[in-house]
Amino acid sequence: MIRYIWPETNPCESFYDTLYDRLVEQGTVHIDDDPVLYKGEFDTPTGRLEIYDEDAPTEDGDDIDGEVSLEVPDPIESRTDDDGDYRDEYPLMFMQKHSKWRIHSQYEYQPWVREINEQPQLDINPKTAKRRGIEDGDYVRVFNDRGQMIVRAKYNDAIRPEIVNTDQGWWERDYIKGHHNNLTHMDICNATGNFAFYDTAVEVEPAPEDLDTSKYTESNPRGSTPDSAGGE
């Protein structure tokens, strides 16, 4: 197993070989360990882990004024845009959330997981989709000035109407066309000093009709597509 995990080309191959041989030779051992690592209080007002913080630093967007807001902010790029119509052209905010199916792009190829999570999809609120003539399960083109990707729309009422999402970590070979990172940018977010991948403006439209989607035509018994189990 371990041999399988470390690729042949790993520069430290001999090191892992030694580890592997020791493991085979000596076997495993069960350690009665205390699994609770942190028992004290955190340095927060409640002493607990706090998921939501009223005083967290925020972006200085026009519509935010330094206050925490539940409005979807103006995307960074429309704030720096010369004529200010970027947001009109690309009214949806595109996130690429982490999913339970992978660790970043690792395990993307796992055949068992892919039986359930078969292909990249766009979580889209049914209202947003219907306004654009998109049915549940249709292939859609997601695009902005930088690029595009073609994925399958998944109606999801848990996502707010101004936002769409494709889970991060898919490889280029998994897409019918394009890739989610063709859409993202490298602008830096003031609040974190890091890339603001979720702050990406896009528009969505039905995919061209002559699209070749044959790589995913085999009927999948499970998965998150409309013809799969998971209702009831």
Next chain:
Amino acid sequence: MTNYGLVIDQERCIGCQTCAMTCKQENNVPMGQFWNRVLTVGGEHVDTPSGTYPEDGESGDLDMNYQPTACQHCENAPCVKVCPVNATYTRDDGIVEIDYDKCMGCRYCMAACPYNARVFNWDEPEHRPEDGTGDVAERPQGVVEKCTFCSHRVEDGLDPACVVNCPADARIFGDLDDDDSTVSKYISEYNTEQLLNEKGTDPSTYYVQGKMTPGRPWTSDKLETELGDDEAAQATRRRNGAPTSEHGPTPHVPAETAGGDD
């Protein structure tokens, strides 16, 4: 008598699909087939809720739950009754099992099972990795297969793989005939439902709904940090699927059958 059963705490379940995956691995389940499926109760797809997103001060009605579903090991199993060659039978310990040598692939049992728990090998089974996985021999083309409560593990004194590997401790296995077993205690102390109870199948799988149980390793409402050393050691052993002694909470698999190695 021993009568094995499973409690699944739907309030604890996080829909991670680990039970579905570990089942495939442990039981050498072919590609395209699942013995153990985690369905989503709510919207149309896996991981979507019912209701609509609250806008403009509306109150929200979004609602989503997970429904892990495998063979329910019915006490009054319709699949056993319809099998013309007695390939599907109920063992003395309550586990409903298939003799794959006897199964002739008529699939009457699939029609009879209200839980869609059974799958049929239409084609030559394919595995990943190709040589197969786990501790169970592959089943041939042309037979029906399904969850066995990991009878090969249970016989070694180990809990089923889905139970050991559930990271939310939402799955609890044990002897329904023993009033002191965790499953019996949870069934008497918490609100549990059997799926499609009206069909008269009397499943040995019980779903906790409403108040959350303390989960698999503990029968008390103490936190892990509040457990005494003995109890904590027991809990760790149980978490790892190892048999426990007669001290502390009652073992899930009776101690006399214990002796396996994980």
